[in-house]
Amino acid sequence: MTDERLLDIEHLHVELPARRRGGEPRVVIHDVSLSVAPGESVGVVGESGSGKSMTTKAVSRLLPRGAATTGEIIFRGSSVLGLSGRELAQFRARRISTIYQDPRAHINPLRTIGDFLAEGVVASGAMTRTAALEAACALLRDVGVPDAERRLTQYPHQLSGGLLQRMMIVMALLPSPDLVLADEPTTALDVTVQSDVMAVLAEQIRDRSLGLLFITHDLDLAAAVTDSLAVMYAGVIVERGPSREVSTNPRHPYTAALLASRPSLSSVTRLTAIPGRPISAFEAGPGCVFAARCAYATDRCRAERPAPQLIEGRSVACHRAEELGSVLPKVAMA
């Protein structure tokens, strides 16, 4: 069973050093456990500051300097946190790839697209430059970019956001990794372009049966493209389970509230807003991270942090998960 797993994150806990000397270190990820099987797409959904990006950074070990990580990250059975410098480079170059939210900031503006695409595989010795460029061209055509040769000689600023995000996707796929981490790959894009880029990404991942860790704040989007879904709040995964289930039949009050505050495209309804604002892990009290905003919170919720419990194939971090199962509103399928 474990051998089948591509990525296992177990009780990940990340602390960043204090901003100022003498300050408290800041917890940004409190307790995250996740796993991705080969060919599986896992979505992570949460509002800003919940620690989604930190989770992906922890996987590729790109956390800010001074970050303290505990817990385990197992990739194909070996610990990522224990990799030596050379192994880490190999791991990053061949095993995983990351697609970021803002392609413009994540591509060196002074180098051509061709350089950008080929660089990784050439440096890791996987291909010669010519071969890499050829492979890139082929991939570009696969993701629906006409005129691939010309694109390779262009600079990032000459491309639109949507096109640039496709370049990112090509970059990520070129070394044939096992796992793709996509951190809000479409947030900066228009809906039409988002649909397009998502389609490309989903199709490529499926064709190659790669693992995908898909980060977004859009529950509907995540539900549409992933197999299983984790809902994150303040550094904690509050609910995890099959995408369809989680997005239609939430078992955690936060998931439910999130769904209820989404305006609907088809009808005018009074939205149920969640009072207060989203918090980061280090702002949370000793109890349930969502307690302060939760309509169902009890004293216990405020005092004691709930451990994830398995309910109907889902992992839910809520003391009242059982009893609330029937209370929480369900979402009808359109």
Next chain:
Amino acid sequence: MAVVQLRLVRRGDPMLAIFGSLCGILVLVAIFGGALAPYAPDQTDILAASQGPSAQHLLGTDSLGRDILSRLLVGARLSFAGPALIVVASSVLGTAIALFSAWHGGWVDRLVARVLNVMFAVPGILVAVLAAAIFGAGFWAPVIALSVVYVPYIARVVRSAAVRQRHLPYVEACQLAGLSAWHICTWHLLRNVAPLVVAQATLGFGWALADFGATSFLGLGVQPPQAEWGVMISDGRSDLLTGAVQQSVSAGLAIVLAVVSFNIVGARLSARIGADG
């Protein structure tokens, strides 16, 4: 503005605290140096000329028998007064130009940018020499010249900050609210660029100290018998050959110390402003 500085110091940055207090001490010396000096700075004693350090004269005497330590302490006043005036004048002028230019934008802004470019192209030392020729060598010539020379440096930095502010929606909100351009410029733009101006001015003070000393050294600025560090370096130059280095070297080190302190404080303040966003 001092309050801003204090608040920044309190936020705990040891470098800033150390060098900030050093700057404070130097400024106090500049103000009260006369009272600390064991001798009158221009009291000559030909019989005790060019002496090395001794109990009476801790740093020795210069070629006219004046006490070097006293001149160093008293010299802080002119050495600081000039740069202070330069920095204040150029900051006020530079900030005014920057705000005006950033507010109007368009061709006004382009014109201002061109004029500043021309000012960059005229070397400061040329302006200083010209000023010395026009106003006569002395305290004011370099003050006037360097005030003009520093304007583009201040204006450029402040302008880009002001332009950034100018395009923030809050400024447009103020405009929509019917507030006058003057009100917006002074109450919002100026207030927001003020910390930057302070930081820039502190940095500029270090540079001005060096440049002001250089004009005195060249004989275009403060003139002997006035005690001033640049003058002292120049005065002591002929003694270097006979091994009596204390005048030039002590004045040189005083300048270096002052410039280091103000530069570090200025850089730290700028960095903090950058961090504050």
Next chain:
Amino acid sequence: MNEPLLSVRSLRKVFGSRRSGDGLVAVDDVSFDLPQGGSLAIVGESGSGKTTTARIVAGLETATGGEILLDGRPIAGSRSRRGGHGIQMVFQDPFGSLDPRQKVGNAISEILAVRHTRAERRAQVLKLLSEVGLDERHAGEYPANLSGGQRQRVAIARALAQQPRVLILDEAVSALDVSVQAQVLNLLIDLRARLGISYLFVSHDLAVVRQVSDHCLVMQHGRVVEHGATGEVLDHPQDRYTRLLLDAVPRPGWTPRRRPSVSAV
């Protein structure tokens, strides 16, 4: 229907080279009416000219052509401040729309100073803040200490201080987290119901538009491609582009679709 509060006729905006005329046409022949107390949304993809239209109406940008009528009377086309005409605006970026070095209470009272005495002002500030769900404590805070949603409330309160008749909201909720966005949307809906202000609501989020507007305008490449009652447009889109837009919105059961070909950029 009685006379519209605000009418925009054949608005046109060209950016860039005015002499040679080869500038970028950001807004092209846009016309619409906004009735008293109504809410009109402008939707469209990025760069379609939504913001530009809104800014021209607010008087922050000068139109190249066309005219804007308030109560049937044209208002000066140039940079004259429309605030006095009862048009106010709330901006997208909650971080940039408040002076970082001004306490939020002062930001509001500064505007009231034009029309109110000092004594009236304080009470008025509190009233406005409570209107948007904030209280006295918030008045003494700097924007940096407020959350995005709170800032956006302050921005709304500030706009309300001018007793506007038209409130332009340019992506006013786009930068907010979903849970907070819902709060602000509710607030906006309530305010309109209570104060009878008209909204010109700019957004790219069709679901949001559905909640707050009566009518909507779909823009593409600076032109209006579809115009009608919001429900009608969203439920029965006529234009190909509107349909494309609608199809792209993720919702339960949705799958992303690849466009036949990517237009070369």
Next chain:
Amino acid sequence: NPGGPTQQELVASLPPAKGAVDTVTWNLTTGEPDTLFPPNAATYSGGQVAANLCDTLLTFDAGFTLKPNLATFRQADPLTLVYTIRDDAKFWDGQPVTAEDVAYSMNRAKDPSTIVSFAYQNVQDITVTGKNEVTVKFARPDVMFNGGMASIGGMVLQKAFSEKAGETLGSSGGGLMCSGPFKLDSWRSGDSITVSLNDNYWNADRRPFAKQVKFTFVTDGTALVQALNAGEIDGAYEIPPSAIPALRNSQAGKLTFGPSMQSMLLSVATPDGPLSDVKLRQSLQTLVTRDELAKAVYNGAAMPVYTVLTPATWPNDQKTAYQAAYDPFVRERAYNIEKAKKLVGESTYQGQSLVMAIQSGDEAISRTAQLIQQQAKQVGVNIEIKPLTPLVFSQAGYDANKRAGIDLILGTSFNSAPEPLEPLGFDFLPDQVYNYTNYTNETVTNLLTEARQTFDGAERAKKIIAAQQIFEPESALVPLLSLHTVTFLNNRLAGGITSFAYWSTPQMAYVGSAK
């Protein structure tokens, strides 16, 4: 004497050189000359270099006795001077020096646009009156004229070359054609002037020892000391006072103090103002410690003087007469703070600030000014030092408008010859530019005018001394120091003139190897 040599100890020339030397590198301490065109080469550097290149009609020996040089002279009558040019003199290009050339040169010098033209102010015309003869006709008798012919005013240029060179004559691009002991090789502006031995030089006494002399332009005292100590530069005149301590014990060469006719004095700059009070002026005479000044600021390169006529300007044969008249002033004007205080008290002076102008950039002058300021303060006189740029300072010298607001000018002046009338004429006759206080005294005027026309030395001395007794007590000039010529010469070399006569003689011709 810790202060430096006395008048008697000054050395006018060094023991002669023993042999030839290839190259001498000599520094021009006041910097690169503006021009070598003799009538305008009135600067220390310009005159010094020109003197090596161009022969003067007459010359002084090291003791300032007038001698024939390129010509002999005959005073035909008080209004006529006849010069006879020697026939063996040749220009560098081999052409003989003719009467034509001499008359041309003198007429060029006489042109009012030149700096030396003042020496020609009494000249009516200059004509060629024979094959080797040039006659100068005067409008008024002028005893000083011949002295002028022994320096830049009497230098002879080749007419043909000069006319061809036009405007650029004497500049680094234009060059010169003269008959002196050295030829001008090259002038690299900003770097050096190189001259080389003139093989055809007519005067065997002045045949140079050096094949080549390179003049450098180091003005910075520190750099100069370095270069001299390192032997990169062999010697220099006008060593700045601040460099003296460092050179005194040099291993590389020797310092020599020689007599000079330069002096430093403080002049009242305006006829009105607080200093129109004679008592206050007299207090200035005694409140300065001239000895300390000579020692501390000039490091011994100067000597106190007490009258406008400095001992150095006394003609050799009249020294006793002048000395006798001088001594009482020494006693009266010696440093005496009590006396100065008393004089100030008796004056109408109210403690106003007196503005003393100095030329900026001269370290020794600046220090002198500071010392005077301090000493004046002790007797209750407030002096404010005002440095002026050289241009403004020199303009203030002759333009009363530019002296507005200035009470005192501290400066140096020099005489080109031991001729008392030269300074006195400028300072004490009515309507003269340097007579800042509009001093007029009919007796003085008459005495000085007569003296100028008196050819008998003793008679002239009497008249001048009589005038001095009248103007000196109420003089608006405070003589301070007589400055020596300070010379440094590398030990490998010998010979050379060490008095200020170097300025009007081909001084480099005497410098040669010490072995």
Next chain:
Amino acid sequence: MATSVVGAVGTVLAASFVVFAALGFAPGDPVAQILGQKATEAERVAMRAQLGLDKPLLVRYWDWLTGVLHGDFGLSLTYRQDVTLLLGPRVSATLVLVAMSAVITLVVGVLLGTVGGVSARWRPLVNGLAGLGTAVPGFVAAVLLISVFAVGLGWFPTYGAGNGFGDQLWHLALPAVALSMAWAAYIAQITTASVTEEAGKEHVATAIGRGLPRLLVIRRHVLRNAFIPVLTVSGLMVGGLVAGSVVVENAFGIDGLGSLLVKGVLNKDYAVVNAVSLIIVVVFVVVTTVVDLVHTALDPRLRERT
């Protein structure tokens, strides 16, 4: 391209006119310098007319400008000769000095700054050195260097610019070090800051995340991008070095453009001052323009704008 050339020419014209006009305000009569103190007023008036000093400012500027365009910088009032001749050797001395300083500044500054930017371990040391360095003004550095290396150790000469290339390098070594000290430190600071900032950019994180070797990331993604601001500052640096050379030339007794300029201003030697300032302004403008062009060449985003 065309606009930048027009801008450069405009800058040169404006700056040279400002200098030209300002000189007219300086008191003192240049004729005094030529005629000496003993000339009469009539002679002075005549001389002024002969030199064209009685013409209006604009006419004089125009005359000068047309002259310059024909390669004629006019006649120096003090030296009575073509300014071109005066400039020749001094330009070369100052040029060698400035060039040496620029090389020292760039090599030392960029190397030090890169080390400080790339290595967090060395950064405090580099920052400390650079902070100290920027605080040592040229004239202070000159005095200190002279007392240690020339007077104390006697390793270097202290005067003159030397003859011939090798000699010139030897003579100008100390002055160049004095001149470049503060600027090298400044460049080191800028480089450190720029490299540190660039290293924190997201595209660098992408490169690292792709497993690119560290050196490759530093070279391709950090350094190349980080050098753009350094380049901009280098443009200003050349202006600063030229200005600073005046002070350093003075301290080391080098007869270069700087001392010629100071002397020219003090003597109101119009032709000299105008020529020297023109040279300085042109050097500055050319360097800034070249920097702009290089910047454009390095940064594809700028390429299409022009």
